[in-house]
Structure formats: structure tokens, C-alpha cells
Amino acid sequence: MFEILQKERLGPGVNRAVISAPDIARAHKPGQFIILRTHNDGERIPLTVADKDADKGTITLVWQEVGATTYYMGTMAVGEKFQDICGPLGKPTHLEKFGTVVGVGGGIGVAPLYPITKGMHDAGNQVISIIGARTEGLLIMTEDIKKVSDELIISTDDGSFGVHGFVTQVLQGLIDKGTKIDLVVAIGPVPMMKAVCGVTKKANLPTVVSLNPIMVDGTGMCGACRVEVAGKTMFGCVDGPEFDGLQVDFDLLMKRLAMYKGPELIALNNFRETPRGCKCSFPGGA
Amino acid sequence: MSDQETKPAKKPKTPRQKMPEQNPIERAHNFYEVALGYDNDLALLEASRCLQCKKPSCMKGCPVEVDIPDFISLVKSGDLMGAAWKIKEKNTLPRIAGRVCPQESQCESKCVVGAKGKGEPCAIGRLERYVADYAALHDDGKRPELPKPTGLKVGVVGSGPAGLTLAGALIKKGVAVTVFEALHELGGVLVYGIPEFRLPKAIVRAEVDELIRMGVEFKTNWVVGRIETVDDMLEKRKFDGVFIGSGAGAPLFLRIPGENLNGVYSANEFLTRANLMKAYKFPETDTPVAKGRRVVVFGGGNVAMDSARTALRLGAQESTIVYRRTMEELPARTEEVHHAIEEGVKFQLLNSPTEIVGNETGWAVGVNVQMMKLGEPDASGRRRPVEIPGETAQIECDTVIVAIGNAANPLVPTSTKNLETNKWGNIVADLETGKTSRDRIWAGGDIVTGAATVILAMGAGRKAALSMLKTFGIS
Numbered sequence: 060m061f062e063i064l065q066k067e068r069l070g071p072g073v074n075r076a077v078i079s080a081p082d083i084a085r086a087h088k089p090g091q092f093i094i095l096r097t098h099n100d101g102e103r104i105p106l107t108v109a110d111k112d113a114d115k116g117t118i119t120l121v122w123q124e125v126g127a128t129t130y131y132m133g134t135m136a137v138g139e140k141f142q143d144i145c146g147p148l149g150k151p152t153h154l155e156k157f158g159t160v161v162g163v164g165g166g167i168g169v170a171p172l173y174p175i176t177k178g179m180h181d182a183g184n185q186v187i188s189i190i191g192a193r194t195e196g197l198l199i200m201t202e203d204i205k206k207v208s209d210e211l212i213i214s215t216d217d218g219s220f221g222v223h224g225f226v227t228q229v230l231q232g233l234i235d236k237g238t239k240i241d242l243v244v245a246i247g248p249v250p251m252m253k254a255v256c257g258v259t260k261k262a263n264l265p266t267v268v269s270l271n272p273i274m275v276d277g278t279g280m281c282g283a284c285r286v287e288v289a290g291k292t293m294f295g296c297v298d299g300p301e302f303d304g305l306q307v308d309f310d311l312l313m314k315r316l317a318m319y320k321g322p323e324l325i326a327l328n329n330f331r332e333t334p335r336g337c338k339c340s341f342p343g344g345a
Numbered sequence: 346m347s348d349q350e351t352k353p354a355k356k357p358k359t360p361r362q363k364m365p366e367q368n369p370i371e372r373a374h375n376f377y378e379v380a381l382g383y384d385n386d387l388a389l390l391e392a393s394r395c396l397q398c399k400k401p402s403c404m405k406g407c408p409v410e411v412d413i414p415d416f417i418s419l420v421k422s423g424d425l426m427g428a429a430w431k432i433k434e435k436n437t438l439p440r441i442a443g444r445v446c447p448q449e450s451q452c453e454s455k456c457v458v459g460a461k462g463k464g465e466p467c468a469i470g471r472l473e474r475y476v477a478d479y480a481a482l483h484d485d486g487k488r489p490e491l492p493k494p495t496g497l498k499v500g501v502v503g504s505g506p507a508g509l510t511l512a513g514a515l516i517k518k519g520v521a522v523t524v525f526e527a528l529h530e531l532g533g534v535l536v537y538g539i540p541e542f543r544l545p546k547a548i549v550r551a552e553v554d555e556l557i558r559m560g561v562e563f564k565t566n567w568v569v570g571r572i573e574t575v576d577d578m579l580e581k582r583k584f585d586g587v588f589i590g591s592g593a594g595a596p597l598f599l600r601i602p603g604e605n606l607n608g609v610y611s612a613n614e615f616l617t618r619a620n621l622m623k624a625y626k627f628p629e630t631d632t633p634v635a636k637g638r639r640v641v642v643f644g645g646g647n648v649a650m651d652s653a654r655t656a657l658r659l660g661a662q663e664s665t666i667v668y669r670r671t672m673e674e675l676p677a678r679t680e681e682v683h684h685a686i687e688e689g690v691k692f693q694l695l696n697s698p699t700e701i702v703g704n705e706t707g708w709a710v711g712v713n714v715q716m717m718k719l720g721e722p723d724a725s726g727r728r729r730p731v732e733i734p735g736e737t738a739q740i741e742c743d744t745v746i747v748a749i750g751n752a753a754n755p756l757v758p759t760s761t762k763n764l765e766t767n768k769w770g771n772i773v774a775d776l777e778t779g780k781t782s783r784d785r786i787w788a789g790g791d792i793v794t795g796a797a798t799v800i801l802a803m804g805a806g807r808k809a810a811l812s813m814l815k816t817f818g819i820s
Contacts, residue, residue: 100626
């Protein structure tokens with residue numbers, strides 16, 4: 060179980076793997092996530108499922124190498140197994156025919172956005188997708204998103220591909236043009252989601268965001284993933300991961316995400332001292 | 346030692362034997378077990394204090410009704426393996442119970458030797474621990490033969506003390522058992538909650554391995570209510586019965602300002618990081634935990650003591666329990682309070698936290714407290730703390746651990762059709778049988794009673810197993 064069947068590099072430090080997990084693949088719905096451990100002394104980290112195939116019994120994970128665990132995952136080869144994958148966790152996305160749904164994905168956030176886009180499209184919505192990244196090389200899954208969208212707009216911060224600018228500017232453009240929008244779904248780095256909600260708040264557009272707070276168990280037992288929505292404390296793992304973006308305290312989320320900055324760096328440096336983490340033996344690793 | 350030497354003693358002259366412990370100053374900085382257990386001489390001396398009552402009242406104090414005088418008699422006669430099997434007839438997990446049971450309020454509170462203030466009760470818990478450890482250490486591989494499979498199968502939600510006890514009781518009667526656990530490790534609160542220094546995880550693992558050896562199946566990383574519901578277990582997996590022992594598992598917060606600051610933990614999170622994820626070994630392990638210099642713990646129960654003592658072991662210079670009543674009302678076991686004091690945990694009593702103060706980066710730097718005094722007794726019989734107007738203080742700290750209890754985790758109850766719950770979200774179940782409002786569904790432990798003790802959960806598991814066997818027509 061949890062064997063890596065396929066793996067590819069989508070961009071610098073960005074990986075995609077297809078993993079055998081039949082029970083999870085069968086139960087998973089768009090918006091839900093898993094928690095994994097790479098090895099016995101590993102930490103538990105949550106990752107949103109980017110795709111699944113219930114018939115083949117596989118789930119697809121996409122991740123960016125940022126800490127010890129994600130770097131470790133980057134060194135894992137086809138045939139290697141994860142120690143643990145627990146899921147599906149969290150509430151599924153509320154899918155129904157809203158009318159026109161705009162999906163906004165930033166950087167690695169495009170991966171979790173994909174199954175939701177697909178679900179919204181299948182529910183009969185007109186789907187407009189806005190995908191952005193810092194630069195062309197960091198754009199991921201554009202072809203996948205394109206297949207389940209009625210319209211796809213790509214932007215890069217440096218103008219190396221598509222519209223020169225931020226996803227928020229593209230979204231503002233749609234609003235200014237008078238496009239009728241019934242729902243916005245935004246997933247990406249916290250500052251991006253905050254900026255998107257800044258735009259949609261002014262236009263009074265319902266906005267769903269998917270949050271990525273630090274978690275341990277993922278079943279509501281520990282409360283590490285506390286977020287504040289409309290002034291109320293919620294648990295990201297069981298009350299979310301999706302919340303009303305117009306009500307989320309993003310500043311608090313950013314502060315909480317930085318809680319283990321110091322130890323995370325220690326863990327990463329430590330990993331780089333191990334044979335697996337050493338650049339020389341694993342060229343793809345670091 | 347023969348029976349005759351010990352029998353006539355009406356009033357035993359031998360004092361209650363103390364259990365050797367690690368030196369408090371040393372142990373406050375390591376995660377090794379605090380209590381070291383009896384040796385053979387101490388065990389024999391202590392066993393000699395048991396009066397072998399014809400009508401043993403101690404057994405009435407035991408939620409799983411261990412045959413206490415019988416096992417102690419076997420200790421006296423030197424048959425320690427026999428004594429262990431005698432305990433295991435009723436208690437599947439004696440090494441665990443011998444360590445974490447509040448014996449002083451159960452079996453030992455009913456012991457005649459200690460009755461009416463005549464003396465101290467026989468140390469039943471310490472003897473249980475000694476016997477069970479001895480049996481594990483001198484395992485001869487012999488096991489009672491298991492009956493032929495009945496063809497019946499039961500699914501268990503949660504591998505905590507209730508589920509493990511039930512699994513053991515059923516497999517011994519030929520009922521197939523599969524236990525589903527949400528975490529990656531088996532044991533529930535025994536591995537994520539209770540610290541290594543009170544209950545070594547190797548012991549929990551050994552007890553689980555014993556169940557595996559008997560044929561119990563375990564499935565980890567399996568969150569019932571998400572991957573599959575209890576109804577799926579009955580309909581698709583065709584279990585003849587399901588037992589829900591999912592625990593309390595939803596931490597309560599005080600709902601005071603500042604509770605979402607960095608450095609503020611629920612006790613569940615703090616202990617899970619330290620125990621299950623072995624954050625005390627970081628960076629050898631990957632999971633960090635804030636190693637506070639000055640740690641404040643809200644609450645006065647066993648979990649609060651565990652948190653304060655764990656914080657010391659992680660390197661805190663100061664670990665303080667903030668409790669709104671006095672030492673008298675502390676709900677924690679006397680022994681645990683005593684251990685905490687010995688190790689240097691401070692107590693700030695009659696203090697009620699009103700706010701956690703943070704700095705500009707979002708980290709906790711202090712706790713504001715309101716001074717209290719004791720007023721009239723409340724519904725629980727404890728004197729209610731009342732505010733002393735205008736008397737407040739601030740405690741400087743960098744880590745806050747909220748250990749004020751747990752609510753029922755709604756994941757399983759709410760995903761099970763027509764399962765009756767009470768106003769707190771706990772599953773309504775008969776305390777004698779574990780039967781719920783749904784046919785073929787039993788429940789027990791904290792998900793029914795709210796946060797309680799390991800042994801009460803074990804008792805609930807045992808009762809539910811007996812009820813299931815009765816329902817299945819197996820005696």
C-alpha cells in the first residue's frame with residue numbers, strides 16, 4: 060500500500076506522484092485532503108489530493124519542496140512506499156450548479172483546485188479558470204485545468220507567459236468587464252488568497268478558500284489547525300479545509316503558519332545531512 | 346512463605362510497601378518511567394498484607410472485577426505466572442491498568458486493611474503491575490487455547506483502552522475482530538495522551554502485539570466517518586456488530602482572548618506532539634514542539650499534570666499549573682499531583698485565566714488572571730470559585746497549554762444514521778451493556794461518558810463484549 064506508481068517533476072521543486080491507495084481513492088471527494096508520513100520518525104503533513112482514479116485505486120499528490128518532509132518526498136522514487144497515508148479528511152467541496160464559477164489558482168494551489176474545478180464543471184457550471192505563477196516555469200497543470208474549464212486565463216508575475224500581472228488583476232478585469240460571477244474559489248499561497256478576497260469583497264462575490272494550517276491528527280482531536288472565521292475559532296481539519304474567504308482572518312493564519320519556522324529549518328538542514336538528503340547521491344533531491 | 350504465616354494477622358503489622366521511583370531531580374529531565382516497580386521481596390511483603398477476605402470488597406471497586414484476593418494469593422504462593430493469568434481472565438491489559446488506574450479511588454478505596462482509617466490499604470495496583478510485568482518478562486510462550494471461530498465478526502472504532510479490551514474479550518470467544526484506528530499508531534490515548542514516563546509505549550505495543558497474536562486484525566490510518574461510516578461497516582463489511590470506542594477527542598478551549606496565539610496549545614496537541622510524534626527527540630524525529638522557557642498550564646486534572654511534567658522534561662525552566670480552585674479540589678490523582686510537586690511543577694491556585702497576551706509577531710508572552718476565592722458548593726459538591734473584584738495579576742510565559750477537558754468528537758456519532766446522542770454530543774448508551782439506540786451498535790468509553798479514566802473505558806469495553814456475546818448467543 061501507498062506505493063509510488065508514477066512520479067514526475069512539474070517544475071523546479073514541484074513534483075507530482077501517482078500513489079496506490081485504493082480505499083482512499085474510493086472514498087475521496089473534491090476538496091478533501093490526506094495526511095501522510097514518509098517514514099517512521101517522520102512528521103504528519105496534510106496535502107490536498109490533486110486527483111484520483113477510483114477504478115485504478117490511485118490518488119495523485121502534487122507538492123512543492125519547502126521543508127524536510129516535502130524534500131524527502133522529492134527524493135522518493137517509483138516503487139518506494141509512504142509509511143502512512145490517512146484520508147480522506149476534511150469536508151468535501153459543496154458542489155452544485157451555481158451558474159458561473161471562477162476558479163483562481165496560485166502556484167502550487169492549482170493542484171488542489173483541479174478536482175474542485177472538475178467537480179464544478181461536472182455539476183453544470185460555466186467555469187472560468189485563472190491560473191497564475193511567479194514565472195512560466197512554475198506554472199503547473201495548465202492542460203489539466205484547461206480540459207475542465209470553459210475559459211482559461213493564465214498570468215505570470217514577470218510576464219514570461221500569458222497576462223503580465225497577478226491573478227487578482229485578471230479577476231478584477233473580469234469583474235470590471237461586467238462578467239456575471241456567482242462564486243469564486245481561490246486556492247494558493249495565503250497572501251494570494253487574502254488579495255483575491257480583497258477583490259471579491261469589494262465586488263460582493265461569494266468566495267470559497269481552501270486553507271492549509273498546520274495539522275497533527277487531522278480528525279479534530281488536537282486543535283493545531285485553529286483558524287478564525289467570522290471571529291469564531293474553527294478547526295481547519297474538520298470544519299474545513301474550505302471556508303468563507305470573506306470572513307477568514309488571513310493575518311492570523313500567516314502568523315500561525317510561521318510558528319515552527321526555526322525548527323523547520325533545523326529539520327531541513329538535518330535532512331540534508333542524511334544520505335537521502337545529500338545532493339550528491341540524489342541529484343533530484345535538493 | 347506459607348499461608349499460615351500470614352493468615353492469622355488481623356491487623357497487619359507490615360506497612361504498605363512503597364514503590365521505588367526515579368529520583369525527582371533526575372527524572373524531571375528524562376522521559377524514562379517514573380515508577381520503577383516492586384521487586385520480588387517488596388511484592389511478597391505487600392502481598393502478605395492482603396487478608397484474603399471471603400467477601401472481597403476490593404473487587405467491587407474494580408470496573409473489570411479482577412479476582413483480586415485470588416491473584417494475590419497466587420503471588421503469596423510464588424506462582425507469579427498463575428497470578429498473571431488470573432488477572433488476565435478479567436483484564437486484558439494489566440500492565441497498562443497497573444500503571445494508570447486510579448486504584449486509590451477504586452479497589453484500594455474498598456480494601457478492608459485500609460478501612461476506617463485503621464491503616465493503609467493493600468497496594469493492589471502495584472502488585473498487579475509487578476505480576477503483569479513479571480509475566481511479560483518471563484513469557485514462556487504458553488497461551489490458553491482459543492476456541493474455534495464462531496464465524497461472527499465485529500468491527501471496532503478506535504484502538505484505545507475500550508476497543509482493545511473488547512477485542513481481547515471477543516477473540517477469546519471465537520469472534521473475529523477488526524479494529525479501525527484513525528492514527529498511524531495503535532493504542533489511542535494510551536499512545537498519544539499518556540506520557541512515556543507514566544506508561545512506556547513499548548508496553549502498549551506489547552499488549553497490542555498480544556492481541557495480534559490472538560488473531561485480532563488492526564487497520565490504521567482509518568478515519569471512520571470519513572473513509573467509511575459505521576453503517577458501511579454493518580452493510581458493506583457485514584460486521585455482526587460494531588463497537589464505537591472513539592474517545593472524547595475534541596479539545597475544549599476557554600474562549601478567552603489570545604487563545605489562537607502562537608505558543609498556545611491544547612493539551613491534546615502538546616501531548617500528541619511529545620508522545621505520539623516523539624517531539625522530545627527532535628530533530629532526530631521530524632515533529633517539533635515549542636520548548637517553552639516558562640510554561641503555564643490551565644486545568645487541574647491528570648492531563649494538566651501530564652502536560653506540566655512533560656513541559657519540564659522538554660526543558661522548561663518553569664512549569665506552572667494555573668487552577669481556579671485550591672489543592673483540595675484538584676481532580677488529578679493524588680499520586681500525580683505529588684509527583685508533579687516533587688519534580689518542581691509550581692501551582693498558582695485560585696487563579697482564573699482571563700486573557701492570553703501576545704506580542705507583535707503573534708506569540709504568547711503572558712497570561713492575565715483573576716484572583717478567586719471559594720464560595721458555596723456547586724452541583725458537583727466542590728466549592729465554587731468566585732471572583733475577588735479588582736484583584737488581578739499577570740503571569741509571564743511563552744507557552745500556554747489548555748488542559749480543561751475534551752468534548753465528544755462528532756465525526757463518528759454524526760456520520761452514523763439515527764444514533765442517539767445527548768446534548769453534549771456523547772453517544773447515549775446503556776452503561777451496563779454498551780447498547781446504543783441502534784441495533785447491532787454498541788459504544789463505550791469517553792465517547793459515551795465524556796472524558797474519564799482508562800480503566801472505566803476498559804470496563805465499558807468488557808461490558809459491551811459480554812453484551813455482544815449474549816446477543817450472539819455465545820456464553
